[in-house]
Amino acid sequence: MKPLYANIPMLLLGIAVTFCGISLYAYMYNAVSASYSRAVLARSVVDSQKQDTVDETATQLLYDDTAADRARLASFFLNEGQAVSFIENLEQIGSQVGSAVNLSSVSADDTSSLKPGSFASIRATVSVSGSWQSVMRTLELSEILPYQASIDNVGLNETTSGTGKAAKQIWQASYNVTAAVLVGASSTKQ
Numbered sequence: 467m468k469p470l471y472a473n474i475p476m477l478l479l480g481i482a483v484t485f486c487g488i489s490l491y492a493y494m495y496n497a498v499s500a501s502y503s504r505a506v507l508a509r510s511v512v513d514s515q516k517q518d519t520v521d522e523t524a525t526q527l528l529y530d531d532t533a534a535d536r537a538r539l540a541s542f543f544l545n546e547g548q549a550v551s552f553i554e555n556l557e558q559i560g561s562q563v564g565s566a567v568n569l570s571s572v573s574a575d576d577t578s579s580l581k582p583g584s585f586a587s588i589r590a591t592v593s594v595s596g597s598w599q600s601v602m603r604t605l606e607l608s609e610i611l612p613y614q615a616s617i618d619n620v621g622l623n624e625t626t627s628g629t630g631k632a633a634k635q636i637w638q639a640s641y642n643v644t645a646a647v648l649v650g651a652s653s654t655k656q
Contacts, residue, residue, distance in 0.1 A: 540648055542612070542613060542614055543585070543613060543614050543646050543647065543648035544588065544613050544645050544646065544647045544648070545647065545648060546577055546586075546647060546649060546650075548647075549574055549588050549647075552588060552611075552613065552645055553569060553572060553590065555611060556569060556590060556592060556608065556611075556643065557569060559604050559607045559608060560594065560596075560604060562607070563596075563599075563600045563603040563604055563607065564596060564597070564600045565594050565595065565596030565597075565600035565601055565603070565604045566594065566595045566596060567592060567593070567594050567604060568592070568593040568594075569590050569591070569592055569593075570590075570591045570593065571589075571590070571591045572588070572589070572590040572591075573588070573589050573590075574586070574587070574588040574589075574647070575587055575588075575647070577647065577649045580649045581649070581650070582649055582650025583648070583649065583650060584649045584650075585646050585647065585648060585649065586646075586647040586649055587644050587645060587646055587647060588644070588645045588647055589642060589643070589644045589645075590642070590643050591640065591641075591642050591643075592608065592640065592641055592642070592643055593638065593639070593640045594638065594639045594640070595636055595637065595638045595639075596636070596637065597635070597636075597637065598635070598637050601622075601637040601638070601639045604639070605617070605620070605639055605641065608641070608643055611643075611645070613645050613646070614645065614646040615643055615644065615645040615646070616643075616644050617641050617642065617643055617644075618641070618642050618644070619640075619641055619642045620639065620640075620641040621639065621640045621641070622637065622638070622639045623637070623638050624636070624637050624638075625638065
């Protein structure tokens with residue numbers, strides 16, 4: 467039997483081989499883990515680019531499909547040269563429904579300093595008189611003008627003209643109309 471100190475080199479060799487094996491395992495584990503992380507990151511980048519391509523295609527299709535709608539969109543707003551036609555449209559409502567329409571304090575924003583594509587507005591105060599039906603129809607038609615417009619400050623009152631059996635109810639309404647003007651737009655609406 468060999469003395470105990472004769473096994474020390476073998477023991478040291480075994481410890482060294484074990485240490486090398488553990489170190490090699492740790493190195494390989496870290497290398498594989500880093501490689502896996504890079505592969506996952508690369509895969510997510512590729513998936514993201516594929517999704518971006520799909521989204522881009524869908525957006526382009528949507529853009530192409532809505533070209534006619536976008537071209538028509540400007541027609542829902544007054545352009546700078548349509549202030550007179552807007553006022554005439556408001557006045558014509560009265561003759562269409564049998565009421566007396568009077569416009570006062572018509573004003574428009576100054577558009578000379580605004581960039582094309584900006585919005586301004588035209589405001590008018592409208593006074594209407596006539597029968598209940600004609601006054602309400604005038605108000606209704608003012609609300610549904612073929613432009614982006616809003617109505618506010620609506621006031622309504624009733625007066626009687628004449629006496630006895632010849633007495634006639636006259637309704638009067640007043641309201642403000644504000645219409646949007648698209649600066650720099652050329653609309654086909656007359």
